[in-house]
Amino acid sequence: MARSTTTRSKIIFTVIGWTIGFLIFFPILWTFLTSFKSEGTAIATPPQFLFFDWTLENYHEVQSRSDYFKHFTNSVVISVGSTLIGLALAIPAAWAMAFSPTKRTKDILMWMLSTKMMPAVGVLVPLYLIFRDWGLLDTRLGLVAVLTMINLPIIVWMLYTYFKEIPGEILEAARMDGASLMKEIVYVLTPMAVPGIASTMLLNIILAWNEAFWTLNLTAANAAPLTAFIASYSSPEGLFWAKLSAASTMAIAPILIMGWFSQKQLVRGLTFGAVK
């Protein structure tokens, strides 16, 4: 009796799990399908799910109109660059906060997070002026700097929670054996925190890849990443859904594939220390 209940509840939970998963994935699937429709079919009611004339015309049009690889390269440089610099700054910071906390550590963490609470547009004009005067407008360097600063609080917070899970005694033992501070961080702490660091890195690359306010507002022709590439396919007068979907699919494909391959790391990192 008990066994049959378990099987039944297993089935129910599996169905619920798959349904929720499908619902979450559906917008991406729909974008993908729409990218193969003609503009007329894309906006047709009732919507056509699978049985329409599949066409590659949108991809052809998008390819011929924009320089995808330029935007792609910019996206890679900006997201990876800002994440690596962010990690280099955040690992020592999180180490200090996790292993030698002071009375004010919590306040400092809160203060770091509070910088995320202001709407970005509030500092657009001052930042724009600084960028103009320093010649950073429409440069990858400028965007890497901005995205590093924007994501730094999140990186520090995530690393701090991972580091907290590592027993301080191990580091102490290393110190007893004569390890210097640098060696302690590089050879003892970092290897133990690899899942946490990896998932922080992946999450930040995704965040930086998808960031659409600063990357649109601080770029023009040279440093524009894939967000600008997508934005160029929306039209106020004329149908554009299919072409926009094709552009979106091309823009999210790399990050989706990366996420797919690293999902094990991501999940492991995100639940790191959840059960102890």
Add this chain to the structure above:
Amino acid sequence: MLTRTLLLGAASVLAMASFANAETLTIATVNNGDMVRMQKLTDDFTKKNPDIKLEWVTLEENVLRQRVTTDIATKGGQYDIMTIGTYEVPIWAKQGWLLPLDGLAKDYDKDDLLPAIRDAVSVDGKLYASPFYGESAMVMYRKDLAEKAGVTIPEKPTWDQIAEAAKKMTDKSTETYGICLRGKAGWGENMALLTATANSFGARWFDEKWHPQFDQPEWKHALKFYVDLMKEAGPPGASSNGFNENLALFQTGKCGIWIDATVAASFVTNPKESKVADKVGYALFPTGGVENHGNWLWAWNLGVPAGTKKAEAAQKFVSWATDKAYTELVAAKEGWANVPPGTRSSLYANPEYQKAAPFAKITLDAMTAANTSKPTIKPVPYTGGQFVAIPEFQGLGTAVGQQFSAALAGSMTVDQALQGAQALTTREMTKGGYIK
């Protein structure tokens, strides 16, 4: 080996040097059919001007507006040419953000521009942007459905005639709706239509002392008429329909009448996209008891920001993209029907264009009928037709548009929407220092 390296090095230095001579113009633009076509045809320009290179930045309309405004207000100098609307041109010109276009090519022929459009992009008689394509609004209707319903739509219809025809054309069992009008909130979406409609009913946004007029009977009449008509003869979910949604409905044969920008005519008559291409009739924007056809007038224009260091090259490009020779270039490569409409008298006098574009005459009539310096019957302190040309209108128009969209959706009554609009407009105008 060493020689080869040296040679290669020298060659690349030379290449860099010649590269440095070429001036690069960065052009900000929107993703509209005519603009995309222009990008494809720019070889013609770069062949004639080998020392100028072009970089395009295409953005979504609202992103473009925000992006370009930030850059121009801070003199960031990111763009050498900007695509801007007739709403921005007078406001920006007065701020000193745009260069007057006094270095256009000799054969530009300013007098050939349609007077209404030329006035809309000029301040104190000086041209501050060059119109690329222009539009007014008009009635597009299905001749076959009108015939079936036994109604005729005259060339200068009244709103009552439109309402009667729309109701008779409606057949909800076949998903055919008599009328499709914009309902999506936004100063450039439903408020464009509703401001023009209000003009045609004798209503106005402000009196001479900038007091909002939503509490006056003309506005109530106009809004109630719109909501009632849409409820009876409009498609379901109309409060989220903008230009593109209505275009899709009309093209697939689901609308009897569509009142919108004249530029739509080239879409609905394109047999590749439209199922009703050969069945479309046209009429002027309806009137509602006063002699006013809404005064809808819009153009996308090319302007040169004051922060650019390449003004001369920029004006060269603006001349190329908006002079008469450009229309001939488009006609030769893509056919007369694809020439950007609504900017030059010579285009409408061209028999080949008239033949290729059956909507040419009505477009010209609609544009000639529009008067943006006197948009309403009663006197007003502002200019503009389907918008009010003050900097506050973007925010104000969208906020009022949300009220009216809610009235259409039925979550608010017409009276409540008007009261809301009156209250928020009074507040903003007092804050802005208009109401003393």
